[in-house]
Amino acid sequence: MHDKVVGICGLNRDPYSEVTDTGRIRRLYVMREFRRHGVGRRLMDAVIHKAEKHYARLVLYTDQPVAGFFYRDLGFREVTSMEKITHVLELGEKEDGSY
Template identity: 60%
Template structure:
């Protein structure tokens, strides 16, 4: 796919998440709704040191989003992948890969490890293809990537 641009989001209020929110809710996912709620309330704006929120656009259409936070569950210097979502029609075209690669690139300069939690088997395989190792017996982490 050409015309794909991944960029850091400076102000989520300026991004039109309407389509992503609608589709993710229809699929039964709550994490984009949580992303918006936490951003609006100030709970998580991805604006702390070594944090970022990335968006992928095709032309001017927002087609995917993914964030990087300092892991709130760890005391060590660990980053956490947060709120990845790609519109259905763009899955399998490298959008998710490019978003997570942007997160990995930034995280590798600031953290010793990057972690995430997913209960989706397809997402698990996706992260493993990107180099993440599956973790068992940890309620807060299912995958990690050491730097």
């Protein structure tokens, strides 16, 4: 069981942004029987940690209200004024000292 993939989460530069310091969370998915056990949070913690080295902010889109609550619990703020973005997380300083 320890070698079974139970969830995935992607990260890439946001292709819709004109600036290169914005990352986009893609396709967070956790198998149904492993939900509500912290798998999604651990995946997101790892992706956010990695993203902090490369991006000033993370964005994502979801049309699922439960997912919206999950992302807000992780510190994302909900936005309604942006196309293809429902949540934004401002990240800290990158390793090179910039934002």
